[in-house]
Amino acid sequence: AQTVTQSQPEMSVQEAETVTLSCTYDTSENNYYLFWYKQPPSRQMILVIRQEAYKQQNATENRFSVNFQKAAKSFSLKISDSQLGDTAMYFCAFMVRTANSGYALNFGKGTSLLVTP
């Protein structure tokens, strides 16, 4: 079974500072995808960033970047120049193709990030 662990239930960062959210996963698969999703309070989940396991280069999306360490099965998210609108629950998710060609996401328990003025 694929498991995703987010060891930081809550984090806080000041506006304009940088914060890193950690995520580790466990799998025996070689080809898979990793995602960070953001879920603001009472709002829908939106994709922050995506990484393909076969790509060594770390994905970046504007202020968001990842540190993907395949051998260590680690996938951390760095948010630079934090903004108040970044306050949300952040979920790390792992995706692998299932036997029936499905692509179910396995989520961690989430990290609640609070950005303070």
Add this chain to the structure above:
Amino acid sequence: DTGVSQDPRHKITKRGQNVTFRCDPISEHNRLYWYRQTLGQGPEFLTYFQNEAQLEKSRLLSDRFSAERPKGSFSTLEIQRTEQGDSAMYLCASSLEYGKNIQYFGAGTRLSVL
């Protein structure tokens, strides 16, 4: 461009009643997923459709749960004889068969079973 829409947003029911939720995916997406999210947890996969075919079901999907996707368009998730343990947020997501495997989520239906 309309995203994934779910209806209703909130549902309160009494234990033992049946409830049905609807999900309308992004129009060109042929893959559709249902997840359940309980308080303080990440979403858990329930089931997956490719077009109208239900290809994957989690062991979490007990016999009281049934999902359909007639004609490969919208999907419904029905829970029969609801129990208090069914109280959760039910999320729907959709994606393209070919592409970056990105799932787009709806706002969810929050179910409260009294």
